[in-house]
Amino acid sequence: MKNLTDSELGGMMQLVRGTQWYVGMFGDPYALVLRAQTDDPHPLYEQARAQGPLHQNALGSWVCTGYELAAQILADPRFDTRTADGGTAAQHVLALDDAFLGLDRTAHDRLRERTAPLLGAEAIERHRAVAERVAGDLLDGLGDGFDLAADFATPLAVGVLAELLAVPAADRPGFAEHCTALGNALDAEVCPQQLVPARALITALERLRGQFAGRPDGGLLGEVAATGGDLAAEDALATAMLLAATGVQTTSSLVCNAALALLADPARRDAVRAEPGLLPRVIDETLRSDPPVHLCALVAREDVEIAGQHLAAGSQLVVLLAAANRDPEVFADPERFDPHRTEAAPLHGGAHHELVAPLAKLQAEVALRLLLDRLPGLRQDGPIVRRRRAPVSRAIARVPVTAA
Template sequence: MESYLQSSRFIWSMGALGDPYALLLRGQANPYPLYEEVRKRGPLHLSRVDTWVTADHALGNRILRDGRFGTRTVAGERVAPQFSSLDDSFLKLDPPDHTRMRRLAIPLFSPRHMGTYRPHVEEVCAELLDRLDPVSGFDLVKDFSKHLPIALIRGLLGIPDEYREKFDHCCHGAAQVLEGFVSPEHLGELQLTVDGLYEVFADLMELRAKEPGDDVISRLVAAEREGVLTTSEAIGICGILAVAGTETTTNLVANGTMALLNHPEQWDMLRADPELASGVVEETLRWDSPAQLATRVAHEDVELAGHTLPAGSLVAVLLGAANRDPEVFPDPDRFDITRNTKTEHLSFSGGPHYCLGAPLARMEAAAAFRALAARLPDLRQTGPEERWMSASARGLRQFPVAAG
């Protein structure tokens, strides 16, 4: 806790001196002007918080794919304050441990599985919209986008009905870990929700050891028995699937819907042609990505963009800035669901840490956009939205809307 407080105070003081990266770490409702300040400083520069920072798409992509960089130091230590046990998941590991654990999760996101998931996702979208009273109004985040991915993850993990309420509550609470620098008063509460989530998984691993089923936890129990991974690693995989697998889609749907309503001509295009939903997904990921920041550490001395980065140097790839790099995306600040570019955005990272759940998030969000356009064609915002104040995750806490 004390190290967190010291780090937080240092960041605030460097932000007061005008360092754009420090200001971003303090949390911004609109980070995009600060991204341009970073871009003006060149492809790569050393910030006052002793982190090398880039807003350049080509350089960011290179760093994410470069095996000389990792998410931990060579000694295996974390490179940022740890906010909870969930923050020690396999996403924060480097090869070979990351590779070993990632391999266990890959089959869940195969094209074959995507085909079986889609009907269920469309059914959940319809059920959620059936419960709403659009004329009176509802909160798009709390009443729709939060519930869509969690319903699918529940099925993947095989969460029994008696654990559903606790699982949902802990998933929503644990999502704060994705914010990065949360306030000190929330750290204890955050750990309690993560502990509750892990308790659910520990209970279910015991259950599935006796009564195996066709679900992720049963497969992880089998892998544990074969000595492929430990119990704590299996629980960690469940935790990251539950939290990252729900919050990315939640924020993607909310960010995309807000962008559509703020650009009525784009909303009209989607209403006229629901097949443009996949275009909405990709442009939202580029224009207002749920993931805004990826941090890496140099495992050896690296020559990069005219600079020498000593081993141990921290590097921050500003994903949201790279996705609006004018050298890659013409007219980058324009939201255009028909945009056709040959270069992919960096919203799902790159290299060994490319997001496993990318196909699932894309499929869920596209189904949500199609359902909203078909069922609520006159959807409109009815009050002020509230955003997460985070450097790493961009999404909405609340988004009041109505239709009819």
């Protein structure tokens, strides 16, 4: 992609955007999801659900909306991010290989096993002190009014990652700029971005890859590389790139969405402040009701018979995670935010999110605890502004809050 001229890149994205737009004109729910023109896509998810738990849309993609089937597909090795011959999954607008988003299950399993002692759920507590320090420093520098996303959640995710990757102080402004540019990485794979942010994304990936490859001994990079093996250095680079390309936005969205869920209900906020042990439940319910990743694109590696449908090898399959997590056959009153739910665990956004999820959840817990303790009167102070063309992340660009 980086070798394409602006004219070539822009023309390619306009062609895909035009196709999505045209199909959406006839009311296709998934095409309208990809248009990303609405702040609330859940009515579109319900329209897709009405067409069956697994159906083929006018763009040729198979669309899954049911929880049980989605869980089955996500665990099925016949579906992967790449075809058997190494082709990419969805007909990606931007194939971001520099971000390692297209790693197949085998590579992800190896990476997850290698990083488990560093980033796995059982090891993640080692990073709590870093998250607390970064979050505390950020709050120290904020006044009564600030932007929850731009001034706190995103800088928290960037700051923690910079610490863990041992990014030199002189390089941190550029690192933060590149991580911010990567915020639309997951969206850009399926939804054409405007030319300037698309080019910024490609450039950021190239520069971060060069930065990480140039110092393989720093922080987590060095620890992953030290695990040994033929692919240790490559896995260290993949870990850093995945954390930057998906971990920052995932963390920022999770912090914002969970905080807003608490601010929307003062009684719930006060209950959680009085019983901080509820925070993990709040985070899990946020992952169900308003997840950081709304859909996951896969491909059939072979001919598959599933849910009464035949999917030929190479068929494109999209799991609408946000729809599955509100499946009324699994979740009672699925539109209601309820941290005390005892139903099934929320589905997450595919293999690479298993790598970033424990760190994102840790940072969200730390952030919420500090916000509740230090800013008990915090409230939303203006409308939420979401980033344009973000059907995967529904990322919040701005959300003013005040503690006054």
